[in-house]
Amino acid sequence: MTPSDALIHKYNQQIPRYTSYPPANFFIPQSGETLRERLMLSNTSKPNNISIYIHIPFCSQQCWYCGCNSSVCSQTDIIDTYLQSVLQEIASIIPLLDSSRKISQIHFGGGTPSLLKIEHIETLLNLFSKTFSYTDSAEIAMECNPADLSFTYISDLIKLGITRISMGIQDFDHTILQAVHRKPPHIPIHELRKHIQSLGAQVNFDFMYGLPYQTLDSFKETILQAIANRPDRLVTFSYAHLPSMKKHQQKIDDLPMATGKEKIQMLYEAYHSFTQAGYTAIGLDHFALPEDSLAQAVDKGTLHRNFQGYCSAEQTGQVYAFGASAITQLADSFFQNTRNFNDYISAIQKNNSAVESGYIVTQEEQLVSSLIESILCNKIIDWEYIAHKNNRDLTSTKAFFSFAHNSVSDLISDNLLAETNKGYRVYEQGKFFLRNIAAAFDPNMYSGKTKKFSSSL
Ligand code: SF4
Numbered sequence: 116m117t118p119s120d121a122l123i124h125k126y127n128q129q130i131p132r133y134t135s136y137p138p139a140n141f142f143i144p145q146s147g148e149t150l151r152e153r154l155m156l157s158n159t160s161k162p163n164n165i166s167i168y169i170h171i172p173f174c175s176q177q178c179w180y181c182g183c184n185s186s187v188c189s190q191t192d193i194i195d196t197y198l199q200s201v202l203q204e205i206a207s208i209i210p211l212l213d214s215s216r217k218i219s220q221i222h223f224g225g226g227t228p229s230l231l232k233i234e235h236i237e238t239l240l241n242l243f244s245k246t247f248s249y250t251d252s253a254e255i256a257m258e259c260n261p262a263d264l265s266f267t268y269i270s271d272l273i274k275l276g277i278t279r280i281s282m283g284i285q286d287f288d289h290t291i292l293q294a295v296h297r298k299p300p301h302i303p304i305h306e307l308r309k310h311i312q313s314l315g316a317q318v319n320f321d322f323m324y325g326l327p328y329q330t331l332d333s334f335k336e337t338i339l340q341a342i343a344n345r346p347d348r349l350v351t352f353s354y355a356h357l358p359s360m361k362k363h364q365q366k367i368d369d370l371p372m373a374t375g376k377e378k379i380q381m382l383y384e385a386y387h388s389f390t391q392a393g394y395t396a397i398g399l400d401h402f403a404l405p406e407d408s409l410a411q412a413v414d415k416g417t418l419h420r421n422f423q424g425y426c427s428a429e430q431t432g433q434v435y436a437f438g439a440s441a442i443t444q445l446a447d448s449f450f451q452n453t454r455n456f457n458d459y460i461s462a463i464q465k466n467n468s469a470v471e472s473g474y475i476v477t478q479e480e481q482l483v484s485s486l487i488e489s490i491l492c493n494k495i496i497d498w499e500y501i502a503h504k505n506n507r508d509l510t511s512t513k514a515f516f517s518f519a520h521n522s523v524s525d526l527i528s529d530n531l532l533a534e535t536n537k538g539y540r541v542y543e544q545g546k547f548f549l550r551n552i553a554a555a556f557d558p559n560m561y562s563g564k565t566k567k568f569s570s571s572l
Contacts, residue, residue, distance in 0.1 A: 117383045118544050120376060121308060122529060125493065127375045131556040133491060134422055135449060136484035137474060137559065139442065142451055147468025150443065150450045154211045157433045160446035164219035164250060164432030165212065168423055169239060170441040172226040172456045175263070178297045179366040180354055184440040184454050185226040197456055198235050200463040202242060204437050207248050207467040212435070218243060219250045219430045222423045229259035233271045236341055240275060252408065252429045254278050261300035267309050273314045281319035283506050286326060287337045294327045294370060305501040308344050324381040325354035325368035334381045342392045348409065349394065351385045353378060379547055397425050398491055399549050418492035425492065437471070447481065449474045482515060488554045494546065496538035522555035530568040
């Protein structure tokens with residue numbers, strides 16, 4: 116059963132997505148020098164593995180729903196110059212890292228990384244392979260626009276060592292893709308998926324719900340097609356319509372879009388259908404086949420989350436990020452590069468660093484961060500675990516969160532959260548309000564330090 120209208124109305128609030136704590140809009144100016152100091156310290160931080168993120172900000176055309184940091188550009192000379200800067204940035208950071216550490220994760224995100232030529236990807240990967248070895252379960256993943264993909268390109272990616280290809284399908288219905296100015300694929304998705312899996316790599320399907328013209332029935336159809344394909348992982352992202360912040364979204368301002376209630380029905384439909392089809396729910400909107408490392412991490416209660424999304428304990432690490440807008444995520448700090456790719460190129464050419472902002476996380480914020488991660492990943496709060504993880508005693512840990520008392524009582528009386536002998540667990544219908552539950556334990560939500568966030572539903 117989907118949650119009641121009253122609950123949807125009550126909890127449809129503007130709150131953080133909690134991809135990090137504190138969220139990125141709390142970042143303040145930081146320097147490349149501070150980054151270098153923290154990078155050297157990160158060699159002894161836990162988890163010890165190296166996780167790499169490379170941001171490719173270019174796209175061949177602008178999708179009207181886009182919320183990413185991307186620019187329309189297919190000019191090879193600009194892409195080449197940008198990549199030279201990324202290579203320069205990587206080359207300046209590698210000597211600061213202990214070469215006995217291993218890479219557990221490399222992620223190409225965007226924008227559209229599938230705009231890159233195979234030679235570009237090879238050069239980038241070689242730079243890391245010259246210095247570091249990889250963990251046994253290391254994953255090299257790339258976000259791709261299915262419209263760019265050919266069989267040859269996929270084969271070449273997999274030959275280079277790419278182990279996971281995420282296809283941003285958004286919807287199988289071409290009328291909806293047309294309305295949001297997104298090219299449909301030339302090769303049917305099921306053929307691309309078969310080809311990737313036949314070469315031994317894994318496939319993610321990414322969808323978006325809440326787009327113009329999507330209805331519950333049309334989305335059900337997309338879900339059925341997704342299940343028939345049986346990809347290794349599925350993700351359903353909620354579309355956040357923020358035309359005042361993302362000007363291109365004004366192009367779809369007048370088109371019919373799902374209400375908060377309809378969006379939650381779509382999410383419920385996806386959750387119900389994917390779990391019925393044998394997928395394990397990862398958090399709320401990610402799904403994985405039982406043999407997938409994320410599903411196994413859920414079973415073991417060792418699921419983690421960083422700016423690259425959910426990951427297992429084996430794959431998590433200190434995240435070193437390269438490219439415009441990329442966010443480096445260390446044990447106790449964040450550093451974000453400048454967002455504009457031209458500014459990024461100039462900054463790297465001048466200083467070898469494009470760091471613009473960041474945040475040094477206090478011990479109390481780390482405590483909040485681990486509690487929120489526990490809610491979003493494992494849907495429980497275990498006070499002893501949280502206290503132990505933060506080297507604190509149980510009494511002071513519980514006392515720190517006393518500000519949440521009234522909100523938690525409210526969540527309990529709304530049957531979203533239940534008290535247990537260890538702490539709390541999220542009720543079945545509470546899974547649809549994970550961000551709201553996390554926000555109840557976020558001191559910033561009570562202190563007036565509010566920022567602009569998207570709606571929770
Ligand atoms: S391809 Fe992705 S990143 Fe590029 S405009 Fe479309 S949604 Fe945004």
